[in-house]
Amino acid sequence: MKQLFFPVSRPIGWLMVFLISLLATLLPDVAFAHPMPNSVVLLNVHANRIEAEIQIPLVELQAAYGHAVNDSSAGLIERLGPQLRAYLIQHIRPQTPDGRPWNVSISELAVQETQNPINGVYRELTAQAQLVPPVGADVRQFIFYYDVVLHQVVTHKILVSVRQDWARGQIADDQPVQVGIISLDIVNNRILPLNVNLESGSTWTGFQSMLKLGMRHIAEGTDHLLFLLVLLLPAPLLVHGGTVRRFSWGSFGGVRYSLIHLLQIVTAFTVGHSITLLAGSLGWVRLPSQPVEILIAVSILVSAVHALRPLFPGREAWVAAGFGLVHGLAFASTLANLQLDAGPMALSILGFNLGIELMQLVVIGLTVPWLILLSRTSAYRYVRIAGAVLASIAAVAWVIERITGQSNILTKSVEQVAGYAPYVLVVLALLALFFTRRMKQANV
Amino acid sequence: MKRSILVVGVLMCLASGSLYTLESCKSDTTDTVTPTSASVSALSCGSATFSAAAVSGTAYAATATVPYTGGNGATYSAGSAIASTGITGLSATLQAGTLSSGSGNLTYAISGTPSGTGTATFALSFGGQTCSLALTVSSTGSGTTTTNSSTVTTALSATATTSSCSSTGIAQIVCLTEAFKATLSSMQLMATQLTYSKTNAQKWSNLPAGLSARIGINLGSLNTTQLAAFRNLMVAVLALGTTNEGYDEMIGNLVADDYLNTIGGGSDYGAGNYYLSILGTPSATGLWSILFTGHHYTQPYTFNGGSITGVTPAFRGVEPQAAVTAANRTYQSFEQERLAFAAMLTGLSTTEQTTAKLSSTFTDLVLGPGQDGKFPSTRSGLQVGNLSSDKQALVLNAIKLYVNDLDATTAATILAKYTSELANTYIAYSGTTAMSTQNDYVRIDGPNVWIEFSYQGGVIIRNTPHSHSVWRDRTSDYGGN
Numbered sequence: 001m002k003q004l005f006f007p008v009s010r011p012i013g014w015l016m017v018f019l020i021s022l023l024a025t026l027l028p029d030v031a032f033a034h035p036m037p038n039s040v041v042l043l044n045v046h047a048n049r050i051e052a053e054i055q056i057p058l059v060e061l062q063a064a065y066g067h068a069v070n071d072s073s074a075g076l077i078e079r080l081g082p083q084l085r086a087y088l089i090q091h092i093r094p095q096t097p098d099g100r101p102w103n104v105s106i107s108e109l110a111v112q113e114t115q116n117p118i119n120g121v122y123r124e125l126t127a128q129a130q131l132v133p134p135v136g137a138d139v140r141q142f143i144f145y146y147d148v149v150l151h152q153v154v155t156h157k158i159l160v161s162v163r164q165d166w167a168r169g170q171i172a173d174d175q176p177v178q179v180g181i182i183s184l185d186i187v188n189n190r191i192l193p194l195n196v197n198l199e200s201g202s203t204w205t206g207f208q209s210m211l212k213l214g215m216r217h218i219a220e221g222t223d224h225l226l227f228l229l230v231l232l233l234p235a236p237l238l239v240h241g242g243t244v245r246r247f248s249w250g251s252f253g254g255v256r257y258s259l260i261h262l263l264q265i266v267t268a269f270t271v272g273h274s275i276t277l278l279a280g281s282l283g284w285v286r287l288p289s290q291p292v293e294i295l296i297a298v299s300i301l302v303s304a305v306h307a308l309r310p311l312f313p314g315r316e317a318w319v320a321a322g323f324g325l326v327h328g329l330a331f332a333s334t335l336a337n338l339q340l341d342a343g344p345m346a347l348s349i350l351g352f353n354l355g356i357e358l359m360q361l362v363v364i365g366l367t368v369p370w371l372i373l374l375s376r377t378s379a380y381r382y383v384r385i386a387g388a389v390l391a392s393i394a395a396v397a398w399v400i401e402r403i404t405g406q407s408n409i410l411t412k413s414v415e416q417v418a419g420y421a422p423y424v425l426v427v428l429a430l431l432a433l434f435f436t437r438r439m440k441q442a443n444v
Numbered sequence: 445m446k447r448s449i450l451v452v453g454v455l456m457c458l459a460s461g462s463l464y465t466l467e468s469c470k471s472d473t474t475d476t477v478t479p480t481s482a483s484v485s486a487l488s489c490g491s492a493t494f495s496a497a498a499v500s501g502t503a504y505a506a507t508a509t510v511p512y513t514g515g516n517g518a519t520y521s522a523g524s525a526i527a528s529t530g531i532t533g534l535s536a537t538l539q540a541g542t543l544s545s546g547s548g549n550l551t552y553a554i555s556g557t558p559s560g561t562g563t564a565t566f567a568l569s570f571g572g573q574t575c576s577l578a579l580t581v582s583s584t585g586s587g588t589t590t591t592n593s594s595t596v597t598t599a600l601s602a603t604a605t606t607s608s609c610s611s612t613g614i615a616q617i618v619c620l621t622e623a624f625k626a627t628l629s630s631m632q633l634m635a636t637q638l639t640y641s642k643t644n645a646q647k648w649s650n651l652p653a654g655l656s657a658r659i660g661i662n663l664g665s666l667n668t669t670q671l672a673a674f675r676n677l678m679v680a681v682l683a684l685g686t687t688n689e690g691y692d693e694m695i696g697n698l699v700a701d702d703y704l705n706t707i708g709g710g711s712d713y714g715a716g717n718y719y720l721s722i723l724g725t726p727s728a729t730g731l732w733s734i735l736f737t738g739h740h741y742t743q744p745y746t747f748n749g750g751s752i753t754g755v756t757p758a759f760r761g762v763e764p765q766a767a768v769t770a771a772n773r774t775y776q777s778f779e780q781e782r783l784a785f786a787a788m789l790t791g792l793s794t795t796e797q798t799t800a801k802l803s804s805t806f807t808d809l810v811l812g813p814g815q816d817g818k819f820p821s822t823r824s825g826l827q828v829g830n831l832s833s834d835k836q837a838l839v840l841n842a843i844k845l846y847v848n849d850l851d852a853t854t855a856a857t858i859l860a861k862y863t864s865e866l867a868n869t870y871i872a873y874s875g876t877t878a879m880s881t882q883n884d885y886v887r888i889d890g891p892n893v894w895i896e897f898s899y900q901g902g903v904i905i906r907n908t909p910h911s912h913s914v915w916r917d918r919t920s921d922y923g924g925n
Binding site: 036059060063064066067068071072074075078079080081082083117118119120152153154155156184186187188189 | 495506507509519539540541542544548549551553651655804805806807808809810811815818819820821822824883898900901903904
């Protein structure tokens with residue numbers, strides 16, 4: 001939910017969620033003891049390799065490796081990049097259960113500042129490592145010989161967790177699952193490797209989790225939902241006016257007219273966002289998230305104004321398709337962040353999109369019958385205007401939030417109101433039934 | 445017009461493409477030649493920065509960052525030590541690295557103890573360039589002193605009030621514990637009086653209580669009457685009348701934590717965040733214990749069958765290591781221990797030091813909180829029984845600074861045991877023998893006694909080491925439970 005309200009800082013939001021959950025899940029083992037920061041190894045499990053992010057506190061690395069890496073951390077990668085890579089490869093040695101070594105390479109190195117309540121602010125080295133098993137060996141079972149820092153600093157601890165495991169249905173915005181801690185076996189004064197034995201996953205599990213992710217994305221994506229609903233608001237109505245007069249919304253156009261109209265709009269939106277979801281996930285198109293999120297808010301405003309007074313009568317489907325392209329880009333960023341291989345990515349796009357469609361259908365199925373019922377009554381005018389005005393206010397608030405990067409009182413209220421969506425639906429249904437009944441009585 | 449733009453564009457593409465190819469050829473050739481020696485076109489000692497300030501007569505360890513320009517991208521290895529001139533006693537050693545192709549920084553590790561106040565100068569020479577690196581050494585700092593007192597430490601450092609418990613031994617401790625309980629409200633009592641269990645007894649830590657929850661009642665919630673009753677109890681179970689040892693060490697520790705509270709540690713720190721719990725019903729016959737625990741101080745007492753069956757695991761530490769003043773008293777609660785270890789280690793011969801030295805590095809204690817019962821199966825280091833009696837006495841001196849924190853009767857019994865086992869006790873260290881540099885570490889490991897001392901990086905006071913220490917007993921931790 002939250003990431004949709006702070007879309008500009010979505011990755012940061014995830015990082016926060018992740019860090020907090022990391023504290024919650026990983027620290028209890030060590031929180032009551034260790035005033036020195038630990039290393040963290042986060043595994044991203046792919047079908048045939050593991051991408052690991054390794055975080056090493058520089059204060060501990062300096063004690064093990066020297067070269068004043070903590071005291072002089074500015075320009076560290078420029079100064080010691082090749083040596084650090086060689087050092088890491090020497091001390092990160094996963095192997096198969098029968099003793100064959102995996103191939104390890106280190107791509108990106110960076111120094112960043114981090115903090116936690118126990119250690120305060122400290123600097124750490126982050127390394128992106130690629131761990132590749134020998135041909136034919138299982139990526140999910142290995143003996144993890146890892147003694148970076150620990151080979152020398154025996155009080156150091158390394159927390160190993162799985163951050164993403166697509167085939168097990170675990171994605172990076174879930175809580176990392178701890179695999180184990182590598183530390184000195186004090187009694188026997190030795191460093192044991194960590195036996196990693198991940199439960200086997202399947203393509204089906206991965207697909208299912210992406211389906212759920214897509215559904216969750218719409219269920220929690222107030223902005224996407226609001227756009228669609230507001231666009232559907234005038235769909236059952238005929239348009240008055242034309243060449244001479246300004247257009248205005250007229251009366252109910254009939255069930256058949258409404259349904260065809262609705263179907264056109266929803267299909268167009270789906271086609272639009274499917275195109276950019278595919279293009280964005282595959283990396284063909286990549287736009288910064290801020291303008292995309294601003295455009296999404298603008299799309300709500302435009303369709304809200306349209307619901308007040310027809311801006312583009314008869315061309316709703318084209319507009320829905322156009323804005324669908326924008327919404328799809330936002331969906332794509334979720335998938336692109338997972339950095340999956342081609343196969344799982346293709347299934348993810350399919351699953352995620354199906355999830356989105358399913359959830360859209362559910363929402364439409366729940367609201368449209370009442371809208372059609374209501375649109376036959378004279379009260380619909382007020383429902384439509386009230387809905388459009390409220391949506392415009394929310395849209396403007398979002399535009400401001402997404403430009404400034406700061407949430408405001410309105411967007412916070414929308415966040416709260418969205419939690420009551422089922423009640424709003426009940427009220428809508430009651431209104432529809434009440435006015436329909438009154439209309440029938442009046443007709444009798 | 446359009447056509448000419450197109451032509452220009454194509455030409456530019458071609459030009460940049462060929463440049464790119466040339467560049468990649470160039471880098472190919474540099475990759476294949478044997479590494480050239482490092483060279484720079486200029487060294488800027490004037491723009492150098494130091495990671496810490498130097499103080500006369502105080503051990504100094506820092507790094508200097510020296511900018512250069514015109515680097516040739518070559519890799520260079522660590523240099524040999526360059527002694528300081530002017531103010532002597534320091535040396536600068538170049539750390540290995542790879543030059544940028546252009547400007548970057550060299551890193552020199554500087555260590556030693558400056559001989560006086562003034563400027564220490566190092567004649568640097570690197571990659572065909574030389575320059576003079578100047579480090580300012582200021583006058584001897586008097587340590588961190590501050591006037592700082594909280595209601596808790598003021599109440600606790602007041603003279604003892606007369607206590608109605610005239611009995612002796614365990615009976616007196618039971619009486620004083622009950623007297624303390626009698627001052628508590630029913631809610632406070634409920635928090636303080638808990639059942640005895642190993643799980644409860646293990647709820648201690650070396651983190652501030654705000655970051656690792658304790659059980660029991662915190663001193664910050666007690667009124668002066670209640671604090672006086674707490675004081676009466678603690679002076680009966682700790683040694684009284686020795687500066688910075690026993691009860692005085694405990695006060696000094698709380699004073700230091702109050703200081704951390706005021707200089708940026710915030711409300712997680714301070715004397716008010718130290719907790720007392722009573723596990724099991726106090727009695728002269730049954731199993732029960734007193735646990736006093738806070739950030740840098742944990743002291744348990746386990747009683748069973750009318751005697752004290754355990755006084756460990758006891759944690760001691762302090763930040764800042766330097767003196768802190770409160771209510772007209774200056775405390776330096778854990779400096780004597782550090783100096784005793786330094787005396788013990790520097791008293792050894794070079795050969796003995798080599799045997800005692802561990803190859804590993806320790807940035808913290810090995811058997812800190814949560815590491816119960818994990819004593820190494822093999823003892824490391826130097827066996828005390830092989831040392832001359834004066835050196836053995838130095839080991840015993842260090843042990844005494846822990847054992848003699850307790851009331852005289854309890855201390856005498858434990859010290860007799862540790863003394864009888866001294867010959868089979870081992871000492872080991874890592875880092876320097878002076879116990880004055882970050883990550884210096886020392887251990888005393890006997891048939892029963894286990895004492896570790898770690899001089900580790902500062903948490904609230906950055907770049908300044910502070911001590912952590914734990915006293916355990918291989919058989920009587922938690923009273924053997």
